[in-house]
Amino acid sequence: MMRMLLWRGMLAGLVGAFVAATFALLFAEPNIEAAIALEAHSAMHAAAGHEEIVSRGVQKTWGLYTALGLYGTALGGMLAILFAAMYGRVARCGPRSLALLLALAAFVIVVLVPGLKYPPTPPAVGLHDTLRLRTAAYFAMLALSIASATAALWSYHRLGARYSGPDRLMMAAGLYVALVALGQLLLPVIDEVTAEFPASLLWQFRLTSIGTQAVFWLVSGDLFGRTVERLIRDQAVQRARG
Secondary structure, eight states, rough: OHHHHHHHHHHHEEEEHHHHHHHHIIHHHHHHHHHHHHTTTHHHHHHHOOSSSSOOHHHHHHHHHHHHHHHHHHHHHHHHHHHHHHTTTBBBHEEEHHHHHHHHHIIIIIIIHHHHOOOOOOTSSOOOHHHHHHHHHHHHHHHHHHHHHHHHHHHHHHHHSSSHHHHHHHHHHHHHHHHHHHHHHHSSOOOOOTHHHOOHHHHHHHHHHHHHHHHHHHHHHHHHHHHHHHHHHHHHHHHHHO
């Protein structure tokens, strides 16, 4: 059963990545091109004069699809593993509903919450000297969000004998928000957007970046839920006939 779930999750992630890459090509890439054009006219970029390792033509075509394909396949497999661990144990809902709930939770925990502290930034934003600091801070925020969600889920189960379902849900959500808020206070503030950078372009870039992730998780979760729902239904029919 686990093997059947795993390859369905990986396939759903691959399809979701293809749709998300197409969305990024249509909506995110124009913003990236505009930001690169601004960077090309800056004095810092002119002084650097470095040669591109990977051309923009590759980055926004098959390079984009390849990177998101690998990303989506891996996360689709993780979605399948989480589904196998929680189906029938955590929530009383159907396979498709659980898959969509897991996809929504993953989007919030992995994308939205870290992005509130360290939102995605386009080219021409950010200093080269702080690249390591920005990368480390973002992954620290990501790890904190995942750890806080794990602690919230653990507390939800531990409180099962004392409180009702809605009360436990509120307490677990409150614990997650409190841990994340504390971590955001402790992590460094990084704001390197210059006053000259167009606010509308920055907003559009961040919106389309988050939109790409939302499209990926929605398509992957829904497709995985549909295929698993059919798998479980077929197995139930086979057991009834046997």
